[in-house]
Amino acid sequence: MNHALSTLPPDTGAEHTVAEIAQQPALWREVGRIVTAERTALDNFLGPLLAAENARIVLTGAGTSGFAGEVLRTALSGHLARRVDAVATTDIVADPRGCFVEDVPTLLVSFARSGDSPESVAATDLADRCLSHVAHLVITCNGKGRLAREHGRKTASRVLLMPVAANDQGFAMTSSFTCMLLAALLALGPHATADFVGELVHAAEHITGGGLDRKLNALLARAPQRLVYLGSGALKGLAQESALKVLELTGGAVVAAADSPLGFRHGPKAVLTEDTAVVVYVSNNPYTRRYDLDIVAELRAALPPGGVIAIAARPDGLAQDDTWIVPVPEGVDDAAFALPAVLCAQLIALRASLSRGIRPDNPFPSGEVNRVVQGVTVHPLPNG
Missing domain, CATH: 3.40.50.10490 (Glucose-6-phosphate isomerase like protein; domain 1)
Known part of the structure; x- marks a missing residue:
């Protein structure tokens, strides 16, 4: 392995x-x-x-x-x-x-x-x-x-x-x-198909093969009690999935939230504490990227060192420290970038779960949340 x-x-x-x-x-x-x-x-x-x-x-x-x-x-x-x-x-x-x-x-x-x-x-x-x-x-x-x-x-x-x-x-x-x-x-x-898939596989193997281990360990060493994921456009969906992974695998022990960089300032920013880590997925779209870089700079000025992680396909505009590079080809669209980038979130959630003594394969042993949803009654739709 x-x-x-x-x-x-x-x-x-x-x-x-x-x-x-x-x-x-x-x-x-x-x-x-x-x-x-x-x-x-x-x-x-x-x-x-x-x-x-x-x-x-x-x-x-x-x-x-x-x-x-x-x-x-x-x-x-x-x-x-x-x-x-x-x-x-x-x-x-x-x-x-x-x-x-x-x-x-x-x-x-x-x-x-x-x-x-x-x-x-x-x-x-x-x-x-x-x-x-x-x-x-x-x-x-x-x-x-x-x-x-x-x-x-x-x-x-x-x-x-x-x-x-x-x-x-x-x-x-x-x-x-x-x-x-x-x-x-x-x-x-x-x-x-062939070239595109091969490029994404290469990026994923960099992540699962240890390319980001040192930075992953540094983030988890802070033992954040709250995790916030931010992303614009397609990467907002990635942020939502990333937050859900943390909630699921830690059995809700780590509070997680997701938003867009622009939307985060409109109230949700209140979630921030010194025990919060923020992960910003940085867009490859040159215009959208400017807003992502703005929120990275703003939050890094406000939170303790190491508290704001940028995950990006390229380093321009970002300080090397606390920036995780996912090596996809230049110009790849954000929906494709999301594929290897989500592996970062999966590893964060897995390690956060294990560090708290939770069993990720079954984080809800009492059954209050299930692998396949239960308890839903689908009611008949009236005519008209």
Whole structure:
């Protein structure tokens, strides 16, 4: 196993989580092969719908799966020149007619690790009820899940199944998140599969192979009681996923929050204390990057040394100390940068969990929070 993860002590209740973080570079290559094999069928399925000028693409999922849509939204909108919205399944189930108020040709892209959470299938059923013309692209890690089984036999649906190992057995989604995110970028985005995937794999292997270990150890040595993640555009979705990983793997012991650099000043900044660490994902977009650099400078002047980490693809405009470089090619878009960058957040969450004696594979042993959501009753939608 690679260095960043092999140094963790055994018998810590982290076996699944450690393996699932480590396996991501290898699984990304497999995802590339899967999408390449499906390319013609995907183009034939998607082409007629996306040809409509008023087509709408809705990216949906719950929790981590929903944040995949938040990361992808702007990148896919720019590439497809179509309206792209990220709408959580939880919002669709609670207010379907509000989410589908415009009856236009719609592609519903559903992200689901298991496909067995109550909202996953309900959201697709409600889309069928509310819209005259809807097609479904289901990206899931579980071929035996209800979502895959039901949509696998529908002509208006296409199921894109991730590698078996991407169906994480640990509590938190790690490789499932990145595999589904990559698959959507390859299926709907502008990227050429082989070279693009290889570049992201190289960046991920730098992180899992120990390239950021020293800086990771320095951050965790501060034992922050609060973690704030900030990101603009696509990286706001990454910030949301990063904060959720800390909350999940530490069983809520570390308070975590996410926002955009500009939005953070409007009240949420009140969360800051001397025990808070802030991680800012720095955009590759030259215009957006200026706002990210502003918040890094502002917070570094206000917080103790080592309390503000910048994670970026390139170092310009950033001091070397407390800056983590994720070595993706120059000019890569932020949705793609998010793929290796999220490994930083996964490692932070894992190490924060272990340092508090929590077992990351099952941080809620009493069952108050579950790997697959329970306790949701999906109520019938009245006619009209």
